[in-house]
Amino acid sequence: MKYRIISVGKIKEAFYIDGIREYRKRLAPYASLELVEGLEEKISPQARKAEIARALEKEGDKILALLGDRDLLVVLDIKGQQMTSEEVAYFIEKMNLSGKSRINFVIGGANGISSRVKKRADYLWSFSPLTFPHQMAVLILTEQLYRAFKIIKGEPYHK
Ligand SMILES: C[S@@+](CC[C@H](N)C(=O)[O-])C[C@H]1O[C@@H](n2cnc3c(N)ncnc32)[C@H](O)[C@@H]1O
Numbered sequence: 001m002k003y004r005i006i007s008v009g010k011i012k013e014a015f016y017i018d019g020i021r022e023y024r025k026r027l028a029p030y031a032s033l034e035l036v037e038g039l040e041e042k043i044s045p046q047a048r049k050a051e052i053a054r055a056l057e058k059e060g061d062k063i064l065a066l067l068g069d070r071d072l073l074v075v076l077d078i079k080g081q082q083m084t085s086e087e088v089a090y091f092i093e094k095m096n097l098s099g100k101s102r103i104n105f106v107i108g109g110a111n112g113i114s115s116r117v118k119k120r121a122d123y124l125w126s127f128s129p130l131t132f133p134h135q136m137a138v139l140i141l142t143e144q145l146y147r148a149f150k151i152i153k154g155e156p157y158h159k
Contacts, residue, residue, distance in 0.1 A: 001095070002102040003033045005141060006066060008059050008109035009134040010038040016135040023142035030149035033142070039063065040109045052111050060114030063106055070101040073121045075113055076137055080124030088144055089151035091123070107137045 011017055020035070027033050039062040041055035067073060072095055083091060095103050105125075106117060118124060127140055150157040 001031070001100075003031050003145065004102055004104045005033065005035045005107065005138060006039070006063055006104055007035065007037040007107045007134060007138050008039045008063070008113070009107075010040070011035075011135050011138060013135055016139055019139045020142050023139070023146050027142065027146050027149065030153070031145070033145065035138075036066065037138075056111055056114040057116070059109065060117045063113075063117050064120060067104060067120070072098060072100045072103045073106065073117075074103060074123045074125055075106045075118055075121040076108070076127070076141065077113065077118065077124040078126055078129065078131055080126040082126050082128065085144060085147050086151060089148040092145075092148050093152055095122075105141055107134050107141065109134060 011020060024033055024035070039059050041058045043051055043055045047055070092103070106113060106121075127137070127144075132140065147157060
């Protein structure tokens, strides 16, 4: 199984870049994790609802264009289902038996994710009811994937 994070926004801040790089390095012995970023449509901070909606749809088109029949889609969504880290490990094991070839984790930009992408999702995953910046969501995701693989392999990891 391959794993791919699709982040609509770019990872720009050095401290996020460093943290994400570190967890991807730690993950490397367990899984191939690709990171696609920067699908964001440029809109002004004063953009009205209709312009935001159009941008979300264009971002949604770009995300959906990356997916084929053998792709599973997990959308990171504040209003999704919450899981413990053990449940994440079980979820990944179950997905690994699905017969598909890649799990895609999508993290939205400043305005979230289009409803068409959420409809295509196999799972909507919420880390917590708190809202995190997209870069932090990517960092949390890489750490939780690393933790999940340590649990799956029965290897120790500092609590
Ligand atoms: C700044 S947030 C977007 C906030 C936007 N107003 C919304 O409601 O989706 C950017 C992205 O980070 C991810 N994210 C932020 N907090 C999250 C959480 N608690 N659980 C899961 N994903 C989260 C989501 O993918 C979200 O689209």
